[in-house]
Amino acid sequence: MTDLQLPPWRRPPRDHFPGVPAWSMPVSVVPQEPFDISPLGGHLTQDWAWGGADGSGVRVCVLDSGVDAEHPLVGGLDRAMDVVRAEDGTLTVTPTEPGDTAGHGTACASVIRSVAPGAALTSVRVLSGGRHGSGAALLAGLTWAIEEGYDVINMSLSTTKAEFCDALRDLSDSAYFRRCVIVASAHNMPVRSYPWPFASVISVASHDSPDPMTYYYNPSPPVEFYARGVRVPVAGPGGRQLLSTGNSFATPHIAGICALILSKHRSLTPFQLKSVLYLAAENVAVPDGGARVD
Amino acid sequence: MSTDPLESAELRQRRLLQSIVEVARSVFDAAAASVLLVDEADGDLVFEAVAGEGEHHLLGSRFPAGTGIAGWALMTGQPVVVDDVADSPQFARSAAESTGYVPSSIMAAPLICDGDCIGVLSVLDRDSRPRCDLGDMASLGLLATEMATVLELLLTLRSAAPDPVAAPAPGKPAAFDLAVLQRVADRLPGASDHVAATVGKLLAMADDLLDTVDADA
Numbered sequence: 001m002t003d004l005q006l007p008p009w010r011r012p013p014r015d016h017f018p019g020v021p022a023w024s025m026p027v028s029v030v031p032q033e034p035f036d037i038s039p040l041g042g043h044l045t046q047d048w049a050w051g052g053a054d055g056s057g058v059r060v061c062v063l064d065s066g067v068d069a070e071h072p073l074v075g076g077l078d079r080a081m082d083v084v085r086a087e088d089g090t091l092t093v094t095p096t097e098p099g100d101t102a103g104h105g106t107a108c109a110s111v112i113r114s115v116a117p118g119a120a121l122t123s124v125r126v127l128s129g130g131r132h133g134s135g136a137a138l139l140a141g142l143t144w145a146i147e148e149g150y151d152v153i154n155m156s157l158s159t160t161k162a163e164f165c166d167a168l169r170d171l172s173d174s175a176y177f178r179r180c181v182i183v184a185s186a187h188n189m190p191v192r193s194y195p196w197p198f199a200s201v202i203s204v205a206s207h208d209s210p211d212p213m214t215y216y217y218n219p220s221p222p223v224e225f226y227a228r229g230v231r232v233p234v235a236g237p238g239g240r241q242l243l244s245t246g247n248s249f250a251t252p253h254i255a256g257i258c259a260l261i262l263s264k265h266r267s268l269t270p271f272q273l274k275s276v277l278y279l280a281a282e283n284v285a286v287p288d289g290g291a292r293v294d
Numbered sequence: 295m296s297t298d299p300l301e302s303a304e305l306r307q308r309r310l311l312q313s314i315v316e317v318a319r320s321v322f323d324a325a326a327a328s329v330l331l332v333d334e335a336d337g338d339l340v341f342e343a344v345a346g347e348g349e350h351h352l353l354g355s356r357f358p359a360g361t362g363i364a365g366w367a368l369m370t371g372q373p374v375v376v377d378d379v380a381d382s383p384q385f386a387r388s389a390a391e392s393t394g395y396v397p398s399s400i401m402a403a404p405l406i407c408d409g410d411c412i413g414v415l416s417v418l419d420r421d422s423r424p425r426c427d428l429g430d431m432a433s434l435g436l437l438a439t440e441m442a443t444v445l446e447l448l449l450t451l452r453s454a455a456p457d458p459v460a461a462p463a464p465g466k467p468a469a470f471d472l473a474v475l476q477r478v479a480d481r482l483p484g485a486s487d488h489v490a491a492t493v494g495k496l497l498a499m500a501d502d503l504l505d506t507v508d509a510d511a
Contacts, residue, residue, distance in 0.1 A: 026428045065360070065369060104366045127369040128360055157370040160409045185372060189435040191406050193371060208428050230427045231377060245375035245427050248366070 008035055008220035025207045025216065025226045035219040037284050040275075046213075049280040050260035055116025057266070058259040061150035062112070062252075063141050064105030064157065067123035069098035073110035073235040078120040081144070083137040091136060093144040098123060103237050107244060108156045108252045110235035115212060115256025118263065122150065127157060135164040139171065142182075146175045151262050154255040155184040155201075156248035158193035168195040176200035176270050181262075183255040185247040186223035197222040202258070202274060206230060206250040215254060217281040225277065227253035307448055310496070311343035314441050315415075317492045319345040321433060322420035325397065328352065329405070329441065331413035332359060332368070339364060339414065347395040347418065364414040367402035371411055373435045375401045375427065401430065403438035407446040415441055436489055443478060444496050 003011045025032075059078065069077040082096035100106045100123075109121055126141035138159060145153050153175065159168070172195050175182050182201040187193040196203040206229020207216060215227040229250030236242035254277070261276055262268060268276065278284055311329055318327035326346035330339040338356040341348075359368055366374045377399045397418040405413040415438045420430060482493055 102360050102365050102369060104370060156372075158372070160371055160406050160411070162409055185370070187371070188373060188432060189403070189406070189439055191439070192409075206428060206431075242379075243377045245377070245431060246372055248370055248372055248374060 008033060008218075011220065025205070025218070027207045027209050027216070027226075032216070032283055033219070039284075040279060044276065044279040044285070046280045046285055049276050050257060050264060053116075053118075053260040053264040055119030055256065055259035055263045058116070058119045058151045058263045059122065059149075060112055060116070060119045060152045060154060060255060060259050061122045061124060061145040061148070062105055062109050062154045063124050063126050063138065063145065064100075064108055064154075065102035065127040066096075066100035066105050066125040067098060067109045067121070068100045068103075068106040068235070069123075070239075071106055071110065071235045072239055073113065073241065074106060074121070075113055075117075076121075077109075077123055079122040081122065081124045081141075083124070083126055083140045091140040093124065093140060096125070100125075102127065103235075104156070104248065107234035107236070107242065108154060108248060111212075111232060111249055111252035112154060112256045112259070114233075115253055116259035116263070119152075119256070119259040135159045135161045139164060139167055142168070142171050142175075146171060146178060146180050149178065150180055152255050152258045153180055153182045154252050155182060155195070156251045158185060158187050158196055160191055160193045162192065165194050169198055169200075171195075172198045172200040179269060181258055181270050181273055183251055183258060185251040188247060200270070202254060202277065204251040204254045205247050206245070212253055213257070214282050215257065215277075216283045217278050224274075225254055225281065226250070227257075229253075308343070310444065310448065312345065313495060314444065315343045315345040317495065318415060318417055318434075318437055318441075321437065321492075322401070322417050322430065324417045324421065325419035326395065327415070327417045329413060329415055330364060331405075331445075332411070339368070342413070351394065363400040364402045364416050367404045367414050367416075368411050371404050371406065373401070373403035373431050373438070375399065375431055375434075401434050403431075403434045405438055405442040405445060407442050407449065412442070412445065412449075433489075436485075437492070440478075440489070440493055440496065 067074060067077055069080065077098050080096050080098035081093050083091050084094050085091055105123060112119065112121065124141040124145060126137045172182055184196040184201045184203050186196045186203045186205040188205060195201050202225065203223045204225050204227050205223045207226040208230040209228060212228050215225055218224055218226060227250040229247055230245045231243040232249040233241050234244045234249055258273060261273060315327040315329055326344065326348055328344040329342050331342045333340050337359050339359045340356045341352045341354065344352045359365055363374060363376050379397055379400050399419055401417040401420060403415050404411045405415060417434065482490055485493060
């Protein structure tokens with residue numbers, strides 16, 4: 001039996017890569033491969049999942065480079081935090097003035113705001129310039145966000161440092177059981193990085209459809225969903241707007257959709273939420289989306 | 295040819311980096327391509343090789359790593375494309391100040407060596423022909439991966455090179471992990487023609503570099 005005769009989820013990874021690249025999905029040029037689904041009764045629709053919702057009552061934490069709260073496409077923050085290193089080397093998460101010299105976190109926050117305008121956004125700055133130290137800051141920021149009980153944690157980033165893998169996996173599992181949904185960018189380079197390949201998080205790569213609410217389930221994990229990631233209108237420096245491409249900007253689309261679903265169905269657990277995402281995905285909920293319904 | 299072994303090795307390393315950015319510029323028919331590496335001392339990004347706009351004056355210039363589109367790629371470890379930079383005065387000014395050229399688009403991908411983001415491959419103003427944005431990003435990521443592999447080799451050679459001032463350490467083994475070469479060899483048959491040609495060129499340069507180091511030694 002050739003690899004292509006196997007279902008997508010059972011095909012072996014290409015072992016000559018050190019990591020598993022989450023290639024994006026150019027839906028505009030490549031037809032989707034059909035796959036089998038069980039619809040679980042068929043009652044769940046996109047309208048049931050998030051119709052009429054705006055994210056109100058849901059707390060979303062953006063772990064990134066900070067967020068410019070004054071940017072018109074962000075529209076204010078609930079809280080702004082920073083990871084600070086004390087004299088003894090320990091890292092603490094403390095309140096700070098909202099800001100973002102790099103602009104990446106602001107761009108991501110603006111996407112969440114565009115999808116879920118009613119959600120309460122918090123920024124935790126875990127990224128800074130230079131090559132060192134960001135892994136420890138990431139762990140500190142993520143630990144804080146889980147302990148604070150955020151409903152959704154957006155991580156448009158990953159670390160390639162293997163020494164943080166186990167700690168990130170433990171934190172991701174902890175978040176999963178505490179009903180904090182981590183939405184993480186998949187890596188589209190053949191390197192090992194974390195936390196996106198973990199089963200306890202919701203991982204996201206890009207498709208090239210222009211609809212912000214269109215997303216697809218990927219039957220060939222580890223990356224599980226594709227969201228809009230090409231020429232995404234995002235907040236740019238100086239109150240402007242940029243068109244940006246990358247998994248960093250696909251991820252907050254799914255984070256925003258999670259906020260919409262949770263604002264309408266407050267008691268969903270992370271595994272229920274992922275199931276709702278799966279059942280409402282374009283290629284699962286829509287008959288011609290590439291799936292075969294049994 | 296220089297009789298100074300260190301100077302010769304440095305020249306070959308420069309040639310290798312230059313060939314990398316020339317290939318990147320050619321692949322995307324871009325206005326410029328550059329490799330920027332993180333300075334260990336202060337975290338700044340430093341231009342190590344430039345092809346196209348800025349190639350005559352940018353080498354050695356630097357800017358803070360946490361800023362600009364290159365900073366996004368470095369911080370997040372992910373490739374990124376921004377298509378309307380000229381509409382963003384801050385990014386446009388930042389790019390103009392660092393390169394003397396105001397681009398419309400910037401692509402940047404991290405250079406990841408042994409789990410560390412050591413720099414960024416940046417491409418300014420890829421051509422405007424209709425093309426697949428996701429394909430561009432994947433190609434850039436693959437190029438960055440191959441470049442990082444070669445840089446890993448270079449940096450290992452640099453660290454393994456004998457210090458002419460220090461006392462010689464005869465018999466000291468080199469720290470280079472030969473598995474890197476095996477991984478490159480394993481991947482090459484599956485690469486596209488364009489990428490395979492690029493990798494072949496880079497490996498030929500590495501071979502040339504090793505010949506030179508052997509000869510100088």
